[in-house]
Amino acid sequence: MKNHSPILLRDSLIDKIGAFCSRQDNICFISPDFGAKALDQFRIDHPECFIFTGISEQFSVDFAYGLALGSAIPILYGMAPFVTSRCFEQYKVLFGQTDHPLLLLGIGPGLSYDHNTISHYTLEDISLFQSLPSFQIFHPIDIDSGLNLLNNFVDSPNQVYMRVDRQPLPVNCLDIHTDLRRIGSSYFKKNSNNTLLISYGSIVFDLLITDYSLLCLQDLAFISDDILAIINSYDRIILVEESLPNNGIYSLLRHKVPNASFFDHKFIDPAIMFCKISQKEARRRFLLSSFCL
Amino acid sequence: MLKSIDSAYLIDRSRYFRRSYLELVYNSHEALIPSVFSIIDIITYLYHQALILHNSQYDLFISKGHAASVIYPYLIDLGLFNTSEIDFAAEGSKFGIYANTDIPQIPMPSGSLGHGLGVAAGYTYAKKIHSPIFVFLGDGEVFEGSVYEAALFVSLKSLSNIYLIIDCNNRTIMGDLDQTYPGYHPSLLFNSLGYRSFNIDGHDFSSMHKVFTEAITASTDRPTVIYANTVKGKGFPLLESSHLWHNRMPSKDQLDNAIKELS
Numbered sequence: 001m002k003n004h005s006p007i008l009l010r011d012s013l014i015d016k017i018g019a020f021c022s023r024q025d026n027i028c029f030i031s032p033d034f035g036a037k038a039l040d041q042f043r044i045d046h047p048e049c050f051i052f053t054g055i056s057e058q059f060s061v062d063f064a065y066g067l068a069l070g071s072a073i074p075i076l077y078g079m080a081p082f083v084t085s086r087c088f089e090q091y092k093v094l095f096g097q098t099d100h101p102l103l104l105l106g107i108g109p110g111l112s113y114d115h116n117t118i119s120h121y122t123l124e125d126i127s128l129f130q131s132l133p134s135f136q137i138f139h140p141i142d143i144d145s146g147l148n149l150l151n152n153f154v155d156s157p158n159q160v161y162m163r164v165d166r167q168p169l170p171v172n173c174l175d176i177h178t179d180l181r182r183i184g185s186s187y188f189k190k191n192s193n194n195t196l197l198i199s200y201g202s203i204v205f206d207l208l209i210t211d212y213s214l215l216c217l218q219d220l221a222f223i224s225d226d227i228l229a230i231i232n233s234y235d236r237i238i239l240v241e242e243s244l245p246n247n248g249i250y251s252l253l254r255h256k257v258p259n260a261s262f263f264d265h266k267f268i269d270p271a272i273m274f275c276k277i278s279q280k281e282a283r284r285r286f287l288l289s290s291f292c293l
Numbered sequence: 294m295l296k297s298i299d300s301a302y303l304i305d306r307s308r309y310f311r312r313s314y315l316e317l318v319y320n321s322h323e324a325l326i327p328s329v330f331s332i333i334d335i336i337t338y339l340y341h342q343a344l345i346l347h348n349s350q351y352d353l354f355i356s357k358g359h360a361a362s363v364i365y366p367y368l369i370d371l372g373l374f375n376t377s378e379i380d381f382a383a384e385g386s387k388f389g390i391y392a393n394t395d396i397p398q399i400p401m402p403s404g405s406l407g408h409g410l411g412v413a414a415g416y417t418y419a420k421k422i423h424s425p426i427f428v429f430l431g432d433g434e435v436f437e438g439s440v441y442e443a444a445l446f447v448s449l450k451s452l453s454n455i456y457l458i459i460d461c462n463n464r465t466i467m468g469d470l471d472q473t474y475p476g477y478h479p480s481l482l483f484n485s486l487g488y489r490s491f492n493i494d495g496h497d498f499s500s501m502h503k504v505f506t507e508a509i510t511a512s513t514d515r516p517t518v519i520y521a522n523t524v525k526g527k528g529f530p531l532l533e534s535s536h537l538w539h540n541r542m543p544s545k546d547q548l549d550n551a552i553k554e555l556s
Binding site: 026028051053054056058059061062063064065066067068069070071072074089090093094097098 | 351393394400401402403404405407408410411412413414415416417418419420438439442443445446
């Protein structure tokens with residue numbers, strides 16, 4: 001009997017990394033001071049694989065590069081805003097010019113930490129990492145997709161930035177959303193109208209209840225020909241993302257769909273910097289209101 | 294145990310490497326010669342002792358990226374490249390001003406400052422090596438916050454095989470540090486973090502030999518910092534004269550004269 005209850009991808013990933021650490025000794029899990037329930041157990045079970053680098057994101061990336069240089073497989077884990085934009089130069093200079101592997105787990109992208117201020121928002125990370133061609137950017141929509149990417153990384157280490165939602169996710173989208181089908185790493189729901197919504201991350205679950213066709217992307221750095229064919233078969237496209245204008249996947253996508261007669265971009269208005277509103281309210285106000293949601 | 298040294302021989306070798314470097318950059322429109330000449334004597338010493346560039350694993354991390362190209366003459370000396378192969382800073386060349394990992398002996402790209410110590414820490418941690426690793430930082434580079442982050446980790450984890458050499462030439466692009474930032478010295482950071490510290494004259498081989506012998510042979514569980522008092526542009530008097538030469542390229546006449554003086 002399948003478990004359909006949503007669970008935390010973060011904890012699933014940490015458990016799986018623990019399993020890998022039990023069978024190989026070259027995995028190094030780096031945390032610049034960011035915990036999790038599952039991580040508490042991981043630290044007990046695999047002290048030799050866990051490295052607490054202190055509250056030092058810049059050093060943590062330099063250190064991860066050094067580990068990779070020494071043939072280890074580094075996994076860097078932290079709150080998304082701090083392990084992305086705060087130390088971006090380290091990624092650019094070191095990993096951006098080499099092929100040394102790194103799995104970056106950014107927890108809580110977008111407005112996940114809505115009880116905080118702009119310091120905790122991650123609305124520009126996708127554009128930053130898109131500027132490094134060697135990085136894959138992946139935002140899993142379910143547990144299986146996240147774990148599958150982790151498996152692939154450990155089997156064949158490369159450079160990956162995984163955006164990990166704070167919200168519990170379904171184990172497998174297809175089990176609970178039977179109108180979805182999988183195309184490559186994306187999910188697609190086809191409706192009869194000629195409007196296509198494109199999105200990624202947990203906001204997809206808000207969009208699934210509309211009558212529009214919906215394309216849920218997981219790979220945010222590469223659009224395959226299959227996906228492009230689907231996108232270009234629609235006249236009206238609405239890109240919905242929890243990202244700032246001209247950030248997110250807008251720039252990646254816009255020039256690939258030149259024939260759409262209507263291309264709308266729903267984004268988080270920079271005014272978010274000045275108003276204390278929740279993620280739910282920000283989504284309603286900036287992203288979903290035009291769908292009457 | 295380190296080899297005994299003949300200072301006169303090493304002075305000659307350093308003159309040779311300086312000359313070789315100037316010949317490599319001769320046709321380039323850009324080079325950062327003063328930063329290179331600031332540490333070239335120390336590199337010569339470590340190279341002579343086979344402490345760097347002779348091992349199967351990385352042992353030299355030049356964090357002060359302006360001086361990364363200092364190793365090119367030594368790579369030629371090792372027979373790894375011919376002079377004609379090193380098309381310094383030419384279009385598409387891997388032999389640029391800053392480090393390029395397409396050259397197998399270079400562990401990390403450089404350019405911006407503050408990365409080397411953290412990378413060296415990760416490398417020594419992963420490889421579990423105990424032989425010395427030398428990391429060169431500029432005295433101005435120590436201002437970078439990432440240097441503090443790395444320095445703290447290296448100290449707390451007792452990575453005692455890391456030898457940090459601070460190129461104390463007292464110069465940044467804005468001028469001489471004792472004028473622009475009175476009271477500053479990198480020892481403010483490293484001594485407070487419990488590093489074992491030494492001072493050397495970075496152009497005096499006897500001074501270097503005395504300190505490196507003690508630093509490397511004496512057992513310690515602490516990382517080591519060596520403050521190397523140097524002169525930026527040392528060996529090229531014109532470039533020693535002003536911080537403004539940091540990124541200026543001498544004319545062909547000036548290079549010819551310098552090469553002649555070093556011959």
